[in-house]
Amino acid sequence: MTRSIIIDTDPGQDDALAILLALASPELDVRGITCVAGNVPLALTSRNARIACELAGRPDIAVYAGATGPLERPLVTAEYVHGKTGLDGYDLPEPTMPLAEGKAVDFIVDTVMEAEPGSMTLCALGPLTNLGLALRQAPGISARLREIVLMGGGLFEGGNTTPAAEFNIFVDPEAAELVMHCGAPVVMIPLDLTHQTLTSDAIIEDFRAMPNATGPATAGLLDFFERFDVEKYGSQGGPLHDPNVIAYLLQPDLYGGRLINVEIETDSSLTRGMTVADWWRVTDRPANVLYLREVDVNGYWALLKDRLSRLP
Ligand code: BDR
Numbered sequence: 001m002t003r004s005i006i007i008d009t010d011p012g013q014d015d016a017l018a019i020l021l022a023l024a025s026p027e028l029d030v031r032g033i034t035c036v037a038g039n040v041p042l043a044l045t046s047r048n049a050r051i052a053c054e055l056a057g058r059p060d061i062a063v064y065a066g067a068t069g070p071l072e073r074p075l076v077t078a079e080y081v082h083g084k085t086g087l088d089g090y091d092l093p094e095p096t097m098p099l100a101e102g103k104a105v106d107f108i109v110d111t112v113m114e115a116e117p118g119s120m121t122l123c124a125l126g127p128l129t130n131l132g133l134a135l136r137q138a139p140g141i142s143a144r145l146r147e148i149v150l151m152g153g154g155l156f157e158g159g160n161t162t163p164a165a166e167f168n169i170f171v172d173p174e175a176a177e178l179v180m181h182c183g184a185p186v187v188m189i190p191l192d193l194t195h196q197t198l199t200s201d202a203i204i205e206d207f208r209a210m211p212n213a214t215g216p217a218t219a220g221l222l223d224f225f226e227r228f229d230v231e232k233y234g235s236q237g238g239p240l241h242d243p244n245v246i247a248y249l250l251q252p253d254l255y256g257g258r259l260i261n262v263e264i265e266t267d268s269s270l271t272r273g274m275t276v277a278d279w280w281r282v283t284d285r286p287a288n289v290l291y292l293r294e295v296d297v298n299g300y301w302a303l304l305k306d307r308l309s310r311l312p
């Protein structure tokens with residue numbers, strides 16, 4: 001049976017590869033893609049999501065434009081990581097498919113409310129603004145969700161945007177707080193995990209050698225994406241964050257973690273956006289998150305290569 005998902009995203013090279021992975025996977029029924037401002041402004045994230053759909057040969061996917069900025073704060077973007085367009089690194093054609101009509105948040109709410117209870121999964125790859133807005137508009141969606149799987153936060157690795165905060169949570173901590181406490185099962189994929197899924201020259205060359213259009217495009221995007229992180233961390237490659245969300249749905253046996261309490265710091269100017277994760281269970285605060293920390297790195301890359309090789 002296929003699993004129904006909505007992808008909420010701010011592409012971003014790694015978001016785009018997550019979209020490709022989902023669209024290449026027959027186990028997943030991508031009901032729609034909702035875009036949010038994050039890595040780059042909304043006009044670009046909603047363009048880039050459509051570029052990814054067209055690269056996958058799926059111009060039929062409904063792509064919605066969502067929030068232009070966080071719930072209560074000015075937008076912070078990350079062109080310094082992803083380039084001016086968010087998809088720097090490989091020349092892909094401007095999309096010809098139009099944006100879907102209607103509001104992203106209405107689409108999320110209506111799709112969840114109309115679906116079989118417990119059947120819809122929300123995959124969140126960017127700041128959680130659209131999900132926060134949907135939860136504010138219709139708190140009843142939480143009880144009907146199968147789960148929310150999100151890339152964000154970190155504990156052992158610290159932050160990548162401030163010493164304490166990871167980008168997606170830093171940009172919209174108020175939305176993250178709503179999501180963490182919405183009552184739906186939440187699976188969190190933090191930097192502690194994604195910093196293990198590093199690119200390498202060999203991996204990138206495997207993509208470049210694929211006899212389809214997607215492989216070389218992936219290699220180009222990864223070439224660009226990893227430059228910044230390799231310099232920053234002194235690592236062999238860049239951490240490919242967002243496809244982990246999709247890979248977890250496809251092959252949960254590649255991942256391990258613990259059910260713990262996670263709170264979001266929204267007040268402090270020093271640690272705003274920090275995910276205060278009680279990994280050692282030193283408080284009696286109730287568990288609200290499945291916090292993934294382990295990943296079979298080779299299995300992840302094998303899955304990604306296998307699936308992306310099936311695309312046009
Ligand atoms: C997250 O922030 C963005 O730069 C990436 O797309 C990923 O979702 C990593 O901190």
Ligand code: CA
Nearest residue numbers: 012015125126
């Ligand atoms: Ca992202």
